[in-house]
Amino acid sequence: MIIDRLYDEVKKKGNVCLGLDTHLDYVPEKIREKYQDIDDILFEFNKGIIDRTIDLVPIYKLQIAFYEAYGIKGLVAYKRTLEYIRSLGSLSIGDIKRGDISSTAQMYGKAHFEGDFQADFITLSPYMGFDSITPYLKYIESGKKGIFVLLRTSNPGAKDIQYLKVHGPFESETDNKQVSPLYYYIGDRLHELASKYLGSSGYSPIGAVVGGTYVDEAVEIRNRYENMFFLIPGYGQQGARGKDVALYLKDGNGGVVNSSRGIIRAYKEYPDGAEKFDEYARKAVLAMKEDIENAGRL
Numbered sequence: 001m002i003i004d005r006l007y008d009e010v011k012k013k014g015n016v017c018l019g020l021d022t023h024l025d026y027v028p029e030k031i032r033e034k035y036q037d038i039d040d041i042l043f044e045f046n047k048g049i050i051d052r053t054i055d056l057v058p059i060y061k062l063q064i065a066f067y068e069a070y071g072i073k074g075l076v077a078y079k080r081t082l083e084y085i086r087s088l089g090s091l092s093i094g095d096i097k098r099g100d101i102s103s104t105a106q107m108y109g110k111a112h113f114e115g116d117f118q119a120d121f122i123t124l125s126p127y128m129g130f131d132s133i134t135p136y137l138k139y140i141e142s143g144k145k146g147i148f149v150l151l152r153t154s155n156p157g158a159k160d161i162q163y164l165k166v167h168g169p170f171e172s173e174t175d176n177k178q179v180s181p182l183y184y185y186i187g188d189r190l191h192e193l194a195s196k197y198l199g200s201s202g203y204s205p206i207g208a209v210v211g212g213t214y215v216d217e218a219v220e221i222r223n224r225y226e227n228m229f230f231l232i233p234g235y236g237q238q239g240a241r242g243k244d245v246a247l248y249l250k251d252g253n254g255g256v257v258n259s260s261r262g263i264i265r266a267y268k269e270y271p272d273g274a275e276k277f278d279e280y281a282r283k284a285v286l287a288m289k290e291d292i293e294n295a296g297r298l
Helices: 002-013 029-034 038-053 071-087 102-113 134-141 182-194 218-224 242-248 273-297
Strands: 016-019 059-063 091-098 121-124 146-152 204-210 228-232 255-259
Touching (some): 038 273, 102 134, 182 204, 182 218, 182 228, 242 255, 255 273
């Protein structure tokens, strides 16, 4: 099962999920001068970073918007990068955050689990209802694909909706039942579904996105959803540190922590960075890995 592959990769390499959110401005001038087509420029930059971090990183995440922004050639770079990651035997997340009615979701599944944009995992939004999730279950049942569903995200605006207190569907506000944040209602439903698909690792390929920037509920979330694997954004540029994200892990596993700009732009802090962008990306991964592992030992 795909989640067992991810679990094993984390056990061997650590928790760093490297986000290839590649903007043209992040690419050193030497690459932009060497190649004319945008797909070659973006891909060669990604390839350089992947080649220098493949032994340290269990999974790579590509936010599709950074490639859509450059049109057809940008999407070609997205496709080529996913294929390259797969050719090296590594794992990928297509960060697409889709959430739509069943017939549309079926087409998203075909595009991102079967087609040119095939990834091992994709991110989904549950806010149109759980029938927007069910079309992906056939891929879960195959054991070859997984999903990370938005639960409690890392952005400040998460509190606008995800923290709303709810009783649950069709229950009156005058009921004596305990209210809870919306993200717990969603999480409980997801956990129930996830529990039907467990790998030998004890985790489900139906995972959740939980932002590492909020720590007050971290221990409860980890304990409440013990068999759900977490994708944890917010490290680095958004403010979370090793001691924060380690709260969402269990025995050093059970989640991957994403960092994008903090790794792929790390070279910009050094005078010789452009010539060694891949080496500085590697150093940033090593520093992040050490930060998370040290926090886990406390």
